[in-house]
Amino acid sequence: GAVVSQHPSRVICKSGTSVKIECRSLDFQATTMFWYRQFPKKSLMLMATSNEGSKATYEQGVEKDKFLINHASLTLSTLTVTSAHPEDSSFYICSARVGGQDYGYTFGSGTRLTVV
Amino acid sequence: GQNIDQPTEMTATEGAIVQINCTYQTSGFNGLFWYQQHAGEAPTFLSYNVLDGLEEKGRFSSFLSRSKGYSYLLLKELQMKDSASYLCAVTDSNYQLIWGAGTKLIIKP
Numbered sequence: 001g002a003v004v005s006q007h008p009s010r011v012i013c014k015s016g017t018s019v020k021i022e023c024r025s026l027d028f029q030a031t032t033m034f035w036y037r038q039f040p041k042k043s044l045m046l047m048a049t050s051n052e053g054s055k056a057t058y059e060q061g062v063e064k065d066k067f068l069i070n071h072a073s074l075t076l077s078t079l080t081v082t083s084a085h086p087e088d089s090s091f092y093i094c095s096a097r098v099g100g101q102d103y104g105y106t107f108g109s110g111t112r113l114t115v116v
Numbered sequence: 117g118q119n120i121d122q123p124t125e126m127t128a129t130e131g132a133i134v135q136i137n138c139t140y141q142t143s144g145f146n147g148l149f150w151y152q153q154h155a156g157e158a159p160t161f162l163s164y165n166v167l168d169g170l171e172e173k174g175r176f177s178s179f180l181s182r183s184k185g186y187s188y189l190l191l192k193e194l195q196m197k198d199s200a201s202y203l204c205a206v207t208d209s210n211y212q213l214i215w216g217a218g219t220k221l222i223i224k225p
Contacts, residue, residue: 006158034213041220042217043203043215043216043217043218044159044203044215046212046213046215091156093158093159104149104161104164105149105161105213106161107158107159107160108158109157109158110156110157110158112156
């Protein structure tokens with residue numbers, strides 16, 4: 001089945017530093033990648049939609065300059081949290097739509113970011 | 117606005133059956149998904165309904181009524197490993213995925 005590999009799974013960083021999260025589609029081409037953020041016991045919150053070769057579309061309230069998204073190839077999308085602060089600590093998940101009968105979305109394994 | 121409602125938490129007994137309901141009000145409809153999410157992990161796909169009726173996959177079944185804006189996920193022969201959150205999500209007319217807050221299912225021996 002379609003697999004999205006997300007790395008790193010956990011990261012701890014100091015306030016003010018930047019963290020890059022990578023998502024790779026391993027056995028399919030993901031022209032569109034969705035980036036979500038999830039707070040404890042809350043549902044997924046869509047942050048942005050990245051499209052290969054073009055600028056990402058950000059949801060209202062999400063700072064473009066803080067959450068940099070790059071989708072340079074059909075198999076790789078990255079999210080960089082710049083100048084991280086403790087309030088950026090969260091679970092970040094990427095997802096890609098998979099074609100076929102199920103029309104489902106496959107998710108990366110998630111990244112637990114802790115900013116200290 | 118767009119809204120998806122599902123119970124916050126449910127408790128059931130190992131070996132029993134549980135039904136998790138989901139109601140939605142969205143601008144258009146292009147399908148409804150159910151996902152399972154264990155704590156600290158990413159969601160995994162369970163089912164997809166776009167037409168009315170029941171879809172069965174082993175111990176899990178999902179039902180949809182578009183006229184009522186209603187779906188349910190039915191879990192049979194519950195196992196302890198089924199303890200997780202179950203997320204209902206609807207694709208609207210723009211194919212944007214709208215997520216419910218999830219139902220935490222607690223299985224007791």
